[in-house]
Amino acid sequence: xxxxxxxxxxxxxxxxxxxxxxxxxxxxxxxxxxxxxxxxxxxxxxxxxxxxxxxxxxxxxxxxxxxxxxxxxxxxxxxxxxxxxxxxxxxxxxxxxxxxxxxxxxxxxxxxxxxxxxxxxxxxxxxxxxxxxxxxxxxxxxxxxxxxxxxxxxxxxxxxxxxxxxxxxxxxxxxxxxxxxxxxxxxxxxxxxxxxxxxxxxxxxxxxxxxxxxxxxxxxxxxxxxxxxxxxxxxxxxxxxxxxxxxxxxxxxxxxxxxxxxxxxxxxxxxxxxxxxxxxxxxxxxxxxxxxxxxxxxxxxxxxxxxxxxxxxxxxxxxxxxxxxxxxxxxxxxxxxxxxxxxxxxxxxxxxxxxxxxxx
Amino acid sequence: xxxxxxxxxxxxxxxxxxxxxxxxxxxxxxxxxxxxxxxxxxxxxxxxxxxxxxxxxxxxxxxxxxxxxxxxxxxxxxxxxxxxxxxxxxxxxxxxxxxxxxxxxxxxxxxxxxxxxxxxxxxxxxx
Numbered sequence: 220x221x222x223x224x225x226x227x228x229x230x231x232x233x234x235x236x237x238x239x240x241x242x243x244x245x246x247x248x249x250x251x252x253x254x255x256x257x258x259x260x261x262x263x264x265x266x267x268x269x270x271x272x273x274x275x276x277x278x279x280x281x282x283x284x285x286x287x288x289x290x291x292x293x294x295x296x297x298x299x300x301x302x303x304x305x306x307x308x309x310x311x312x313x314x315x316x317x318x319x320x321x322x323x324x325x326x327x328x329x330x331x332x333x334x335x336x337x338x339x340x341x342x343x344x345x346x347x348x349x350x351x352x353x354x355x356x357x358x359x360x361x362x363x364x365x366x367x368x369x370x371x372x373x374x375x376x377x378x379x380x381x382x383x384x385x386x387x388x389x390x391x392x393x394x395x396x397x398x399x400x401x402x403x404x405x406x407x408x409x410x411x412x413x414x415x416x417x418x419x420x421x422x423x424x425x426x427x428x429x430x431x432x433x434x435x436x437x438x439x440x441x442x443x444x445x446x447x448x449x450x451x452x453x454x455x456x457x458x459x460x461x462x463x464x465x466x467x468x469x470x471x472x473x474x475x476x477x478x479x480x481x482x483x484x485x486x487x488x489x490x491x492x493x494x495x496x497x498x499x500x501x502x503x504x505x506x507x508x509x510x511x512x513x514x515x516x517x518x519x520x521x522x523x524x525x526x527x528x529x530x531x532x533x534x535x536x537x538x539x540x541x542x543x544x545x546x547x548x549x550x551x552x553x554x555x556x557x558x559x560x561x562x563x564x565x566x567x568x569x570x571x572x573x574x575x576x577x578x579x
Numbered sequence: 580x581x582x583x584x585x586x587x588x589x590x591x592x593x594x595x596x597x598x599x600x601x602x603x604x605x606x607x608x609x610x611x612x613x614x615x616x617x618x619x620x621x622x623x624x625x626x627x628x629x630x631x632x633x634x635x636x637x638x639x640x641x642x643x644x645x646x647x648x649x650x651x652x653x654x655x656x657x658x659x660x661x662x663x664x665x666x667x668x669x670x671x672x673x674x675x676x677x678x679x680x681x682x683x684x685x686x687x688x689x690x691x692x693x694x695x696x697x698x699x700x701x702x703x704x705x706x
Binding site: 255256257258259260262264266267429431432445449450510511513515522526528537539541545546548550552 | 659679
């Protein structure tokens with residue numbers, strides 16, 4: 220070690236970053252001493268539009284906070300309004316929301332696996348992950364009409380129903396998807412090169428994960444069973460839920476959580492399809508929201524929180540969003556300190572940063 | 580329907596955060612919102628599924644004690660609130676000095692006398 224420190228800028232444009240974040244890496248030789256993040260390259264100020272759009276229309280804007288977790292944003296927003304107004308959403312609608320939320324989780328995790336493979340130069344693996352993801356997007360398109368932005372959630376329920384016969388066909392198609400995912404995750408969890416780049420890299424202790432505010436697979440990879448689905452929102456209370464937890468705390472553990480959650484989501488979808496109640500998928504909504512509500516859901520990247528404040532008019536008075544990537548920034552800063560410079564891109568990827576979501 | 584939010588004094592923020600940390604609660608989020616008079620800053624903590632909210636009411640330009648000594652991850656929320664609303668936090672674990680979120684106008688979420696128009700009308704140039 221020479222003892223001389225240099226600052227290396229990482230991002231906002233970098234081959235492994237699909238979206239812009241900037242890190243000032245303070246390095247001593249090849250070791251990272253500290254990392255200082257900065258964001259704001261794509262901050263859109265969507266939250267401030269809430270007083271200029273009616274709350275029923277704002278569902279479409281909330282959905283556009285993110286292009287990957289879009290469905291969860293719309294359902295979380297609707298859940299907040301429904302909680303504030305005391306609306307009882309029909310069971311079939313909550314089951315459908317659960318199903319679409321889990322399809323979104325699978326497509327997001329497959330997207331991440333593909334991007335991670337690509338970052339290591341595994342292009343065929345990247346194509347394979349995204350090929351499977353296409354099947355998931357096809358299901359979303361067939362049932363909602365949209366591949367990325369579904370536009371299916373509304374205050375009081377959902378806009379579309381899915382026939383029981385089609386649900387049964389979806390269940391059958393999950394068998395093939397599951398087989399393909401088994402082959403895919405086998406590579407991520409057992410390939411020599413991939414595991415070499417993950418095991419022991421970016422270790423986040425359980426205590427740090429808890430008190431630094433880690434969320435989602437970043438927290439669960441460090442042995443914490445933090446998952447908003449534990450609260451039993453939507454249909455999770457009915458069908459039962461236990462989070463996937465890994466204890467390693469390193470990049471491999473975070474990758475393993477995502478791989479295992481793919482199969483957990485398949486199981487949840489199967490349960491939802493089997494237990495799907497009959498009945499309406501929405502109720503009429505009258506009046507305007509008044510009060511405050513913290514609405515929470517589990518996105519693919521972790522817990523998202525929508526704070527909503529109504530004043531009895533058609534427009535909400537306040538809307539604030541806390542996305543999982545924002546709360547995963549302090550753990551990222553912590554795990555980058557002390558790592559090798561060459562490992563930085565992969566370590567950054569293991570928190571699955573979604574900058575567009577964070578910049579809402 | 581309203582959620583239970585306990586009001587506290589701004590001077591007690593660090594003490595409350597310290598108590599939460601000792602009690603094994605994690606910091607979930609710090610939310611700043613404009614109020615009729617001044618602003619509300621709400622601190623949310625959780626242990627298992629017990630979610631608790633504590634709120635301070637502050638006037639514009641107030642310096643607020645940071646809870647970074649109890650929760651190292653608070654710096655993202657505190658810097659964000661500084662950059663979007665203009666509040667300063669004393670004792671942050673990482674102070675970006677207003678450069679955490681790069682905004683084209685300073686403190687864009689600060690209360691304005693007139694809200695920005697939804698559609699910007701561009702006057703046609705005279706030929």
